[in-house]
Amino acid sequence: MSVSTDFTVAIAGAGLSGLCLAQYLQRAGVDVHVYERDPGPFVRRQGYRIILDRHGLEALRESLPRPLYRLALATGDEPGGHLRFTDSRLRNAFTITFKDEPHATRQVDRLTLRSILLSGLDGRVHYGRSAAAVERGGPHGLQLRFSDGRTTAATVVVAADGIGSALRAQLTPDAAPENTPMAGIYGRSPLRQHGESVIPDALRTSGVLALAHRPGRAFFFTSMRFGESPRDAFARLAPGSYAPTGDDYVMWGLLLKQEEVPTGVHGDLLAMRDLAARMSVGFHPLIRRLVDTAELDATVLNLFATGRRPRRWAIPNATMMGDAVHAMPPFGAHGGNTALRDAALLGHHLVEARSNGEPVEEAIARYQDEMVPYAFHAVDTAATLMRRLTGSAPAPHWILTRVLPKLHRVTVPEA
Numbered sequence: 481m482s483v484s485t486d487f488t489v490a491i492a493g494a495g496l497s498g499l500c501l502a503q504y505l506q507r508a509g510v511d512v513h514v515y516e517r518d519p520g521p522f523v524r525r526q527g528y529r530i531i532l533d534r535h536g537l538e539a540l541r542e543s544l545p546r547p548l549y550r551l552a553l554a555t556g557d558e559p560g561g562h563l564r565f566t567d568s569r570l571r572n573a574f575t576i577t578f579k580d581e582p583h584a585t586r587q588v589d590r591l592t593l594r595s596i597l598l599s600g601l602d603g604r605v606h607y608g609r610s611a612a613a614v615e616r617g618g619p620h621g622l623q624l625r626f627s628d629g630r631t632t633a634a635t636v637v638v639a640a641d642g643i644g645s646a647l648r649a650q651l652t653p654d655a656a657p658e659n660t661p662m663a664g665i666y667g668r669s670p671l672r673q674h675g676e677s678v679i680p681d682a683l684r685t686s687g688v689l690a691l692a693h694r695p696g697r698a699f700f701f702t703s704m705r706f707g708e709s710p711r712d713a714f715a716r717l718a719p720g721s722y723a724p725t726g727d728d729y730v731m732w733g734l735l736l737k738q739e740e741v742p743t744g745v746h747g748d749l750l751a752m753r754d755l756a757a758r759m760s761v762g763f764h765p766l767i768r769r770l771v772d773t774a775e776l777d778a779t780v781l782n783l784f785a786t787g788r789r790p791r792r793w794a795i796p797n798a799t800m801m802g803d804a805v806h807a808m809p810p811f812g813a814h815g816g817n818t819a820l821r822d823a824a825l826l827g828h829h830l831v832e833a834r835s836n837g838e839p840v841e842e843a844i845a846r847y848q849d850e851m852v853p854y855a856f857h858a859v860d861t862a863a864t865l866m867r868r869l870t871g872s873a874p875a876p877h878w879i880l881t882r883v884l885p886k887l888h889r890v891t892v893p894e895a
């Protein structure tokens with residue numbers, strides 16, 4: 481399809497939503513460029529998996545060329561499985577079971593998804609470009625300014641620059657995210673150690689949230705098993721694109737209070753893993769083993785925040801997607817799915833306006849009017865779930881950790 485450059489879209493941030501929108505627009509023949517602060521595509525490990533629900537999968541299906549969507553499904557884990565809530569000794573409180581239909585909720589490896597989203601965008605993703613401001617003027621009406629003083633002209637600017645968005649204060653004044661009391665240290669550990677899976681059969685297809693008796697402490701883990709090896713699947717469906725290794729792993733997260741995170745730990749891999757090890761004393765031996773065998777360079781510390789509903793959109797031809805506008809704590813697996821949903825929705829409205837000759841600011845306003853209700857419903861759901869599970873709402877925590885586990889058998893015997 482030929483690309484006309486009289487209408488050009490500049491996206492700040494090559495994360496999930498930025499790349500998904502770029503795929504959508506490129507497929508529709510719209511001139512689109514993505515500007516990313518990182519110096520290259522795979523400089524961070526991004527080593528964890530992500531659960532894609534029906535919204536995330538639908539957005540990918542609408543945005544990606546068919547072979548790339550098939551690649552996401554082929555390399556993902558098997559659909560279905562369970563989410564188990566247990567006490568710290570892995571005694572079941574209750575279990576949620578997911579449907580195992582072909583397009584139902586499934587886990588995908590984040591690095592693999594990133595490589596899929598980058599496929600075919602050659603020359604459209606520009607690295608080492610840190611967005612700093614949106615200005616009116618230039619040949620297309622707007623200019624995106626970078627921290628090094630350079631600018632690029634655009635008809636539409638989209639901020640997809642994540643939770644620390646540099647453009648948010650300008651585009652949605654008064655909508656800075658609110659801090660929460662909670663934080664998470666995330667890691668990954670090899671699934672197979674000494675030739676055997678570290679996860680017992682009973683938990684093979686389960687994510688597990690183990691709640692400590694002490695409110696405000698919990699441990700999450702789940703194994704990521706690649707359906708087809710990325711090397712084979714990429715060779716078949718996206719030859720020439722980078723295929724990650726495809727070694728199965730366990731992704732885990734220790735949830736703790738922000739006040740328990742000593743200053744100076746952020747960015748220090750060893751200190752973060754040591755903190756996770758100290759805080760997981762008292763949990764089941766399987767959990768402690770996961771922390772002890774973690775791959776150091778995949779350790780990440782996140783301070784959880786919740787987005788605030790924008791009251792005003794300051795520039796009609798500029799908008800925002802994903803964590804930049806609706807950050808949420810990672811409870812319920814909505815953040816990335818909502819970001820992907822934004823991308824497909826904005827892409828749809830921009831392409832429709834172009835083909836009907838409608839003003840682009842009306843398309844953007846329609847996107848914002850539809851996005852805010854579903855996105856902030858997800859923010860509220862994630863924040864409520866965090867409060868219930870981490871103990872700031874005491875009654876459910878007590879039932880989950882003290883009452884229900886006593887009614888169930890031990891899931892994983894302790895050695």
Ligand SMILES: Cc1cc2nc3c(=O)[nH]c(=O)nc-3n(C[C@H](O)[C@H](O)[C@H](O)COP(=O)(O)OP(=O)(O)OC[C@H]3O[C@@H](n4cnc5c(N)ncnc54)[C@H](O)[C@@H]3O)c2cc1C
Nearest residue numbers: 493495496497517530531611641642802803813815816817
């Ligand atoms: C451990 C963990 C597990 C998670 N699991 C799930 C899950 O299972 N399901 C789910 O739906 N969600 C999950 N999430 C949430 C999900 O990862 C985020 O909601 C999602 O990545 C947001 O996408 P985004 O496009 O808004 O931003 P991001 O994917 O964060 O991308 C933002 C991009 O912008 C770049 N950037 C930043 N500043 C600038 C700048 N000034 N200029 C240019 N570029 C910039 C960044 O380098 C980055 O590449 C999880 C989060 C965490 C931390």
